Amino acid sequence: MTDPRDGWAGLGWEGWEDYDGIRRRLDQGADAEVWGGGRPLHRAAAWGSPEVVAELARRVADVDALQDGTTALWEAVLSDRHDNARALAAAGADPWRPLMGGWSPGRLSLAGPTPDLFTVPEDERGLTEAERAATQEGHRLVTALGSIHYDGTGLACVAGIDAAEAIRRLEAAPAEGEDMDDLLENPYDYDLDETLQIIGVTTVPGGCVVTQPWGYAPQMPGVLTRLSAGTVCYGMYANPKSGNQGSIVRDGVIEGSDLHPGGGPQPEDTSEEILAAYLYRHNAVGFACAYAGLRLTDARAVVGPPDQWVELPERDYWSR
Template identity: 70%
Template sequence: MVTAQDDGWAGIGWDWKDYDDIRRRLDQGADPEAWSGGRPLHRAAVFGSPEVVAELARRVEDVDALENGVTALWEAVVSRKPDNARALAAAGANPWRQSIGGWSPGRLSLAGPTPGLFAVPAGEHLTDAERAAAEEAMRLIGALGSLHYEGTGLACVAGIDAAEAVRRLKATPVQDEVVDEVLEDPYACEMDESLHVVGVTSVPGGCVVSQPWGYAPTMPGVLTRLSAGTVCYGLYANPKSGNQGSVARDGSIEDWDLNPGGGLYGGATSEEVLASYLYLYNPVAFSCSFVGLRLTDARAVIGPHDLWVQLPQRDYWRQSHW
């Protein structure tokens, strides 16, 4: 039996798919409204099965109760769990209740892979701009494909080509034998040698500066030089701490400590909500899209690059581009 100190969910972790276990816990007094500081229905919406979602939805007081400002149905839609979303809607959850950025779960689903998830009432539709953004996201994610980007640093720059990026960085071409040595085992090279070698590639809409083994393209002194008169998004896929994003505009760092492709958050604008949903768990595509790059393949990220160049020795942790 559940005690005063036990909500009945001890040991369940993040796996909410075992219907028999969940029902047994509930029958023995597990609290359908609370789990480890959160709500079981929200966890099941993301990590559970439709059967578990339906069972929990039947037992809660309010199927549209909020956690961190959103409903369980919102979580199911954002997490691309259409069967769980259908189970919640069948239990009475409201697909058209507005949430972050003025979006509802139902309207957000119109931009995703299952636009027919709910019956759409009159007046609920995407704008032309939102539909175009959804179509471009599908195209860009497909063009990049499944690529290994852990440990990669990227600077996605709008409006300039590879040659202009090299000029702004005052970088110099790297000899083929040096590139071959670094590519063979970048971590075996001296840090000053490998860290200052980057690949640069022109793409539709601008260019990408890439380093598959390090953070050099995202150093403030690189981003600010590249962003003069334009905008640049930096991504470092840190193997230890996760994806780190930053924005530089017209020579200054505008925002940092971002989590590209990491999900939605309260206070986001309508455009930010849509982008976060469309590029969830796709940080490379998110970073390219942020500045309007329209890559047709993954070459600018993983190579072969248009140019291999070496950055000059300077203090790249200063933000000024002068």
């Protein structure tokens, strides 16, 4: 929440694009350095107009001041606000200052949609060969998936095995018949308890995808641990109430849970994780697929129809 004493009370997201309104607040005493728990320039870099960004940059003591380990320029690059990034650079922000995981805003932009956003210094190493390959695949995968609706969907992205092997590991049986046809037509007419055992399985380049467009079954521990024998899975549930929830399971061992795929880079991330989080920001499905090394050519494995619908046997899938 904003503090009424800092002059920003009542300002919504769209207000950061209102140059006259922002300038009026500043002239009336709004604090250019403080907005609630953060900094106005960081907020404007991600949500505002270049004119607002330039005005705030003119009034702050340090255009490269940090908030949670990043500069306003980093926020502009991360948010694909390229005009804001240019306005900050023109105001003296340093594109090549190392921040998260050794990445600078400028170097991060080399992996984005506008790699020519900044002039690259002669001593800047740019992207490594591995980073260029990851970037190219990231752009390809995001394009291949397209704009899909996956709210409420559960996924397990499994490396190195096909659909037939996944079905064998899960000891699942084919699901078919008139009841199945009705379920696929009207999945939300059923209680989840009635349909939780039904999942779709599809072979894709690099492995397979287990999906449930209406529930979380593919991410249940007992499903992921069985699928991950000798390999790795990234499980995801796009929870309509609380957002995307991810988990990593390797060879039957849960290595990570309560993760947030598609949520953007975090300060504790490694260099490789920073790049992946940037490439798949706001794209939890792409992140999950990429983590497992799956190279989908379209979204069918996620949104259907899958190669095969199957029914899981009755067992406790929460005890692993």
